[in-house]
Amino acid sequence: MFSGHLSSLTNGHYLLDQLPVNWGAFGIYSRRGWLFKDNGDSHRLYGPIWVLVTPVGIYVQVADPDAISEIFQRRTDFIRPIEMYKVLEVYGPCISTATWAEWPRHRKILATPFNEKIMSFVWDERVEQTRQLLDAWADDQIVSVAKDIVSSKGLMIEEIFGNIFAINFAGHDTTANTLCFATYLLAAHPEVQDWVSEELQSVEVTSGNYGDVFSQLICCKAALL
Template identity: 20%
Template sequence: MIPWPTAVIYLADAAIIKEVATFRAKFPKPIYIYKALSAFGGNIVASEGEDWKRYRAISAPAFSERNTRLVWDETIRIMFDLFDNVWGDSPEIVLDHCVDITLPIALFVVGVAGFGRRVTWTSDLTVPPGHQMTFKDALHNASSNLILKMGVPNWAMKLTERTRRVNLAFDELRQYMVEMVDARRSAETKEERHDLFSGLLDAAQDNPDGGVAITEQELVGNMFIFLFAGHETTAHALCFTFALLALYPDEQERLYQQIKEILVDTNGTPTYEDINRFTLSMAVLNESLRMFPPVSSVPKHAAEDTSLTVGNADGGETTFPVPSGTRVRFHVPGLHYNPKYWKDPHTFRPERFLEEWPRNAFLPFSSGARGCLGKRFFETESIAAITVMISRYRVEVKEEPEFLGETFEQRYARITAFDQMVTTTPRRVPLVFKRR
């Protein structure tokens, strides 16, 4: 482990962030920070060097065009299943917290497009034989309590009802993942699949040709990372997006009009071939990610004595030394709200992403070679979910007596309040979805 440094440097300058992200040998990722994400084994997030290269070589081929199409089709199916078989003919759906709907959407998509495990809105309501918790509950409880699990000694995890349930969630999730591996390996018919799991599973087989391979523990470790990242990050991003659309009804109406115009040509069902036509859906998503990035800080550390040169408030440059071992962090909100790059950064204005925009100052998926491998997966799922939802429902903030008379600024602060956990986590987003 690197000795604890005496200083941490936060960067919100696009040019220097790009430089640091590019020179990975000089500014590697401090993997000791990611101990919590190694709960089930080594993985692509909590690794560097040769291990990271091996995990990436195994995982990258799965994020193919065929997988992206699968993500789109399954997201549309899951949304229609929600509308037809859960919400039905109800003129409005009232949610005390929007994540109650976005968490299962994200889980179902990553389950089928990532792991070939198709779940419907009604199929995961009962605990299967041999388990004490559903797959959905186990994943949610484990991912929500990573820091608790890693920070509390094993003996202390048995002391309270909450910690015992967290322990159970980790045990249950591990059992579910092992069962997924066993079921795929023992299947009599070997189907051609385009999910991520297939690539990981193939890499974990005996490899007489000396190619890239991973151990059983690494297989489970990477399964967890992709389940966690594809589930929690997407769910929270969608929640913030629907919150912002509810707070800014004019922007929501503008989005609806574009969607309605495009769906006239597709008989009401968005098709994968038309994904690039939904430019405002993508702009809304990007603006939401700019204002509420999933990760607020991207850590690096200096592997050698060096220096950095950044722009200053006077329009000039300042160079300062960076001793070996110094922690360096990309301050993502500082970058995303920097008026040097973004006009009126505190205003929700999706149209900024329909114009020329500063791509090096937009960092929701990190940057450089360590950028998020599942970026396209995430974007495709999110655009499909946003497009279908807004085509069917108008989103409004739930009216509550205790908040009558609040100003827009007060309502905005309340609805978009969050906790900075492993990811940016909305506290409570009470919304109403009204059938158009």
């Protein structure tokens, strides 16, 4: 009896590869991370939108910009499966696990710091806010930002902690994975590495602040995307 995922690694090899069977498409799409190895081949074969049917669920694969834009605009028709994100509720509910009715309340508060105009102040502000947060915890003042039960516009204390954890987790996870894959892909594609390197060597650094440098990193941003 097999236990675990069929695509699990065994001594560096996939279990499916060790069996004398031609699994066809099942073998391809049963692997964890198949999208990375696929590199768009399935879309070139089946089209910009196709459906993957599995015993676990039905997954619609979309690589059409107009369709993706419409999906994001019709949020009430394409509901995020929040049950998949419940693992993030370590300290309490957060924007990732909020229902459609609760999501706008979380987003209104959390969207404030995600603004391109303030990126140059992120570092200094982070230090200052951390100091204030520690002072507030020491003085037990965190209740002042808790939810107003009457107006229902704020966040509960457990929601504050839940969102702090979710934002930190999301920032670490996305940044770490992006840099990891970027490093791997740059090593695998030296021509892109040279392209990025040429840009870095040509960047004019005057003040060294965010506004002066980041706007010049066109190739770097393209490589990360």
